[in-house]
Amino acid sequence: MKCSICGAKLKKEGDICINCYKEFQEEEDLKKDNEERLKIKRKYSISYEFFKYIEVIVICILSIVICISSGGILEALGVIVICALVMGFLLFIDKRIAMGTKATFYNKKAVYKFKLAFIDTTKVVKYTDISDIRYFQTNRQKKYGYGDLCIYTKGKIPGSGFLNGFQIKNVENVEEVFGKIGEILGVQAEE
Ligand SMILES: [Zn+2]
DSSP states (O other): OBOTTTOOBOSSSOSSOHHHHHHHHHHHHHHHOOOOOEEEEOOOOHHHHHHHTHHHHHHHHHHHHHHHHTTOHHHHHHHHHHHHHHHHHHHHHHHHHHHHEEEEEOSSEEEEEEEETTEEEEEEEEGGGEEEEEEEOOHHHHHHTOEEEEEEEOOSSTTHHHHHSEEEEEETTHHHHHHHHHHHHHHHHHO
16 A cells, blocks of 8 residues: 555554544644634835835926026926826836735744736745744834834755745834744744
8 A cells, every 4th residue: 555645654544644644634734724813914004115215206396407407497397207107107006015015923833925917926935934033123113113024944955944934024113023923933933
């Protein structure tokens, strides 16, 4: 008799071996794990967006002032239109990314979803596969309490640990969220 999944030899009669059964059992447990503990989203705020793109805005305003002061009203209007289009595009993209990004933490797993235009990704990360959690903040993010949250998994290939994990940028109250994730994972470790 052979295991119908991995082909390992079976001592007793049966469809699958102990290892495959364990894996199957674990998968079933993960599927049943539906209690939402924490939801994380990428924050979109207009004031932060303007703060983030402050250099672009300053350059736009300077260009407009230079055009007007040199008597080029039409050029000034042109610059205004271009600046408005560029800013509008940047804001639109950031808003879309924020709307399409979320992670939900359950008792044993985290589910990460990213949706943008034709991209539609879902990642399920078991807590037992997580090797590290970190968050990073730029000075601008710090002022808003935002941060980029990174979930790293154990990877057999160097560098693959992050690819199997996920990152959510501009998480609001990142320090607090980071603490909550630690609590959820900590409880898991004690079990
Ligand atoms: Zn097997």
